[in-house]
Amino acid sequence: MGFIAESVRKALLLILSGSPDVVSAVWTSLVVAASSIVLASLLGVPAGICIGAGEFPLKRILLVSLNSLMAMPTVVVGLLVYALISRQGILGSWNLLFTPAGMVMGLTLLAVPIVANYSVSAVRGADSRIVSTALTLGATRIQSLLQLTREVRFGILAAIIAGFGRVISEVGAAMMLGGNIRGYTRTMTTAIALETNKGEFAYGLALGIILMGMSSAINALLTVVQEKRRCS
Amino acid sequence: MLVTSSIYELTSVQVRLGSRLALDVESVTIREGCLHILIGPNGSGKSTLLSVMAFLTKPDHGRITFCGSPVNWSHKQVGHLRKQVTLLHQESYLFSGTVMANVGFGLRMRGVDQKEVRGFVEHFLAQVGLTGFQERDARALSGGEARRVALARALACRPQVLLLDEPMAHVDQKSAEIIEELIASQSQAGTTIVMASHDEHAGERLSSSMIRLQEGRIEASDHKRV
16 A cells, blocks of 8 residues: 555656656657647548448448457557558668657558548448438538538537547557657657566556546547537 | 420429439420429429429429520539529528527528628528527427518528428417418519429419429420410
C-alpha cells in the first residue's frame, strides 16, 4: 500500500513539475495520434459515406471486411507496415522505420476501418429522404452526398473521436514502427510499457494518469456528441 | 378548348419494388401547363409514379419522353432534368438549420448569388404565409409550417414541373387552404403540376385533370383542360 501511495505521490510530482520526458511523450503521442486521425478521416469518412449511401455489388462483402479490419490485432498491423517500410520493404528507401511518420502510417491503417465503419453506421441511420430531397431540389449526386454528410455530422464526429481514442491508446504498432526512441518516437503508451519494465513505476503511473485523463475526456466528448446526434 | 403540348409521355412503364409490381402504366400523357391529380388508395402507385416523373426512380421497363425527348437515364441527362422538375415528398424532409437555408437550398444548387437567394427566400416565404420565418430553426416548426416551408423550397427552384405528393395531408386547415390556393395560382401561372391526393373533390375545386390509379395501373383519366 505504501508503495502505491508513494508512486502516486511521485507521479503527481512528475506531472506538476512538467518533467521533460513526460512532456515529450505526451507531445509525441498527441502529434502522432492527431496526424493519424486527420489522415484516417480523409480516407475513412468519404469511404464510409460512399459505402453507406451507395448501392453496388459486393457492398455486403465490403462491410464484412471493414468489420473484420476493425478487430485486426494492432501488432499484425504493425507487422504489415513494418514489412512495407523496413529496409527490404517496397517503401524501404523512404526511411520511415522508427520515425514518427512510420508510426503515423501504421496508426492511420488502424484508424481507417474504425472511422469508415462508424461513418457507414451514421449514414445508414440517417433519414432516407435526405439524398432524394437534395436530388429533387437540383443537387448533383456529389452535392447530395455533401448534404447527407452535413446532416449526419455528429455521427461523423463521433467516428473521428472513436478513431482518435483508438490511436492515442495504441501500443503494439507504435512500439514496432517507432522503436520507442526517447524524445523522438516515445509515446505515452510505449513509455509506460518500457518504464514499468525498468521498475520506474512512478513515471509509468504519471503517464498512465495523463492517458486516463485524455481517454476520459475523449469518452465524455463522445457522449456529448452522441447526445447531440440523438437530438438533431 | 385549350390544347397544350405534352410534357411527359410514359409508355409501358413498369416499376418493381422487390417482387411486387408497384407500377404498371400502359400510357400516360401529362400536358404542359396543366394541373393533373393522381387519385387512388394507399399503395396504388401514386408516389412511385411521381418518383419516376421526378427522375428519382428508373423504371424497370418502358419509355419516357420529357418535352419530346426520350429519357435515357444517363447521369448527365437525369441531372439536367432534375433541375427542371421538383418533387415535394409526402413526408417532407427539412434539412437541419434555418428556414432560410432550407428554402434557399435549390437556388444555391443552381449557383444563384447569396444576395439574390435572400430576396427569393423572402418572396417565397411570403407566398406561403411565413414572412419573417427566415432565421427560425427548421426543425422547430409545426407540421403545417414545415410543409409550407417545404413547398416554398420547391417553388423557389421555379421548376417547369411541380410534383406534389399529398401536399395537404396531415396539415392544419389554415395550412391546407394556403397550400391549395398556392397550387391553384401556380397552375394559373402556367406551371405544370402533378399532385397525388386522396381528396376526390380536389380535382373539381382546382379544375384539374384526374388520373385514377388502382394497384399500380391507370383505371381512368379525364383531361378537362386538354
